[in-house]
Amino acid sequence: MAFRRRTKSYPLFSQxxxxxxxxxxxxCLVLCVLIGLMFEVTAKTAFLFILPQYNISVPTADSETVHxxxxxxxxxxxxFYVFITIILHAVVQEYILDKISKRLHLSKVKHSKFNESGQxxxxxxxxxxxxxxxxxxxxxxxxxxxxxxxxxxxxxxxQVKFFYLCQLAYWLHSLPELYFxxxxxxxxxxxxxxxxxxxxxxxxxxxxxxxxxxxxxxxxQYSTEFLFHMARLFYFADENNERLFNAWAAAFxxxxxxxxxxxxxxxxxxxxxxxxxxxxxxxxxxNTLPCRLGMLxxxxxxxxxxxxxxxxxxxxxxxxxxxxxxxxRRVPAAPRLPARPIKRExxxxxxxxxxxxxxxxxxxxxxxxP
Numbered sequence: 001m002a003f004r005r006r007t008k009s010y011p012l013f014s015q016x017x018x019x020x021x022x023x024x025x026x027x028c029l030v031l032c033v034l035i036g037l038m039f040e041v042t043a044k045t046a047f048l049f050i051l052p053q054y055n056i057s058v059p060t061a062d063s064e065t066v067h068x069x070x071x072x073x074x075x076x077x078x079x080f081y082v083f084i085t086i087i088l089h090a091v092v093q094e095y096i097l098d099k100i101s102k103r104l105h106l107s108k109v110k111h112s113k114f115n116e117s118g119q120x121x122x123x124x125x126x127x128x129x130x131x132x133x134x135x136x137x138x139x140x141x142x143x144x145x146x147x148x149x150x151x152x153x154x155x156x157x158x159q160v161k162f163f164y165l166c167q168l169a170y171w172l173h174s175l176p177e178l179y180f181x182x183x184x185x186x187x188x189x190x191x192x193x194x195x196x197x198x199x200x201x202x203x204x205x206x207x208x209x210x211x212x213x214x215x216x217x218x219x220x221q222y223s224t225e226f227l228f229h230m231a232r233l234f235y236f237a238d239e240n241n242e243r244l245f246n247a248w249a250a251a252f253x254x255x256x257x258x259x260x261x262x263x264x265x266x267x268x269x270x271x272x273x274x275x276x277x278x279x280x281x282x283x284x285x286x287n288t289l290p291c292r293l294g295m296l297x298x299x300x301x302x303x304x305x306x307x308x309x310x311x312x313x314x315x316x317x318x319x320x321x322x323x324x325x326x327x328x329r330r331v332p333a334a335p336r337l338p339a340r341p342i343k344r345e346x347x348x349x350x351x352x353x354x355x356x357x358x359x360x361x362x363x364x365x366x367x368x369x370p
Contacts, residue, residue: 022180023090026083049080052161067155081169092122114236117229124226131219134159140212148270152209152284164206171198209284213266217259224255252310256303263299267292
């Protein structure tokens with residue numbers, strides 16, 4: 001199964017070989033795990049890679065429900081889905097983005113940004129739909145008190161835990177993709193910043209048992225990011241199309257306000273009123289004043305930094321716009337030359353030939369010598 005058309009053959013396990021065949025290598029590893037399900041000896045180990053671990057059956061009035069909590073074995077499951085994400089990344093790049101970019105004839109800089117936004121549009125759209133489904137089915141939107149009531153939320157449903165594992169796998173896969181996609185050195189620090197921010201917040205919500213609050217905040221953040229990268233794609237297709245950027249700019253500020261409000265409401269006020277305020281990592285309880293202050297500080301600093309970058313970029317764009325407008329006004333219009341009067345010979349014109357009033361040509365005829 002080849003994801004990329006190769007015109008050259010590279011030495012086995014060389015740098016270029018790994019770069020051009022990383023999706024095929026990942027597919028082979030995934031296939032080995034799936035083949036392990038067919039044999040009884042290796043099936044137990046294969047399930048360790050594929051399914052979330054640490055399941056507990058909780059009895060209810062009607063039947064039993066299965067819940068999950070986190071543990072070290074989650075790293076194995078995340079590793080497996082990192083390879084799955086690498087394969088999906090190559091499929092989207094090969095069969096969608098490369099075909100579109102060939103028609104647009106973009107420069108190298110725009111081509112790199114187009115690939116980045118194209119991948120993130122697919123990811124953010126699927127994550128928004130998935131996250132919205134989880135939030136609605138779990139009932140977190142209709143009951144905001146559930147974000148902090150009964151803390152710590154140690155036991156998770158299957159779809160909540162699987163969502164977090166896939167989110168961590170995607171952002172971890174983005175780190176080697178910087179090498180596989182040959183991202184320019186100037187772009188690497190910027191991409192590392194938001195990759196590390198996502199990993200820090202998602203892992204923090206997962207490990208500190210704030211999964212419910214993390215789902216709501218991710219839903220808001222991903223919705224805004226989807227607008228931004230969709231606006232970039234439309235801009236690369238048509239540079240005069242900037243309407244989606246205006247919609248994203250309006251949604252960006254509102255999203256920052258909602259995220260800060262929800263964080264302060266759930267962590268600052270909700271968890272502060274919960275009776276069980278003891279630091280107990282074994283039971284997953286981190287509801288103490290220093291922990292709450294640290295979590296609030298992290299969220300507030302991240303949102304302030306994002307808002308500062310947004311304002312800085314908007315001011316830079318406005319300065320560039322006004323410079324272009326002032327430059328256009330300063331350029332004087334080219335003076336028009338006065339129209340020269342056309343000298344007409346006496347007589348009248350007929351079919352481009354000047355004729356005398358009596359119908360004869362005004363030109364003097366040459367006399368033939370005798």
